[in-house]
Amino acid sequence: MSKAIILLSGGLDSTTVLAIAKEQGYECYALSFDYGQKQRSELESSKKIANKFEVSEHRIMKISLNDIGGSALTDNNISIPKYSDSNEIPITYVPARNTIFLSFALAWAEVIDCQNIFIGVNALDYSGYPDCRPEFIKAFEDMANLATKQSVEGDKINILTPLISWTKAQIIQKGLGLGINYSETISCYDANANGEACGECDACVLRKNGFIKAKINDPTRYQ
């Protein structure tokens, strides 16, 4: 049974990725980050989901991306914007976040002798973040295969992105087929302390439209 690390935020996409990795027969290790995000309820959500999917281990790494700032998700002086159908990279983009998350996954992978890292990036129904694009993932994988002792010793590292070219509706349909209860996942950038979604930020609107297009009743708990 091959091991896999799954980057798990507690949102719709990463939860679906965990379910897919389980379905594919991997022994799953979940990795979440307490990175100074304002939205704290996603961490609680990630714990419940990791538990439900019976991962071998769930780690929450603490890193202070709020010290670096530059994003509405981490900086208390920048408010979360409502959805706008713009081509610009939004202020919710967190500088180098996926690069940092994948780097920690790479370190942990080396220690537990694992060659597979799953990340729920999507380049279709997404916010235009540069570090969600296939060309970024490919470049990270190339770099990873020169970075570590295990890569030098001949173990190929795979960065796996099963959702990258799916619509949000397709992701939801796949996840429902795998038994996910999406009311337990939190995608909202501005959820309240009870984990209830705002319904108006980019993440909420992309998610909401996914349920509409999939013709499935939206189980999200809104404020």
Add this chain to the structure above:
Amino acid sequence: MSKAIILLSGGLDSTTVLAIAKEQGYECYALSFDYGQKQRSELESSKKIANKFEVSEHRIMKISLNDIGGSALTDNNISIPKYSDSNEIPITYVPARNTIFLSFALAWAEVIDCQNIFIGVNALDYSGYPDCRPEFIKAFEDMANLATKQSVEGDKINILTPLISWTKAQIIQKGLGLGINYSETISCYDANANGEACGECDACVLRKNGFIKAKINDPTRYQ
């Protein structure tokens, strides 16, 4: 005046890199990591050096690589080995350390609008760590140029490695010419609380041999 971030451990190599970046006219920002290393005195050393070189800002990011483990530098259950002239990657290698450090530098670079990141890697008088090799650095730079908003907007990110093909003796000669007092730097993996070097670990032996080959009196404070 272009900005540059310099990864600064407080050791001989990174201090020389900071001096070189200053000489080249960059406005310097120093970045150090409290990553759970057993050897704590290097952090004090990095503060003094950053201060002496009058950097615009010195940040010490706290990340718990000791939670990930897998290295003699972070794991209290693994002792620091003495120097051995082996071809194997030694147990002092920290999984994905340079990938993680460079990723944080990339994030900070984006926030301060900086396109230059200096790192004191060396692939000649070194311990064989995979993430010190030119091919790793090139792959990281390629990845970085797809990872962030500033790269998408056309600002090229440069990962600069002035020491990569120098001998330790050449590094020392260059640094002395730039006014570095190497007694203030700490390279040892096993220094005591006073910052005095063991003289027997890989880092000490490579450094000591550098002074011998440069025919310069070794100012290192040994135990």
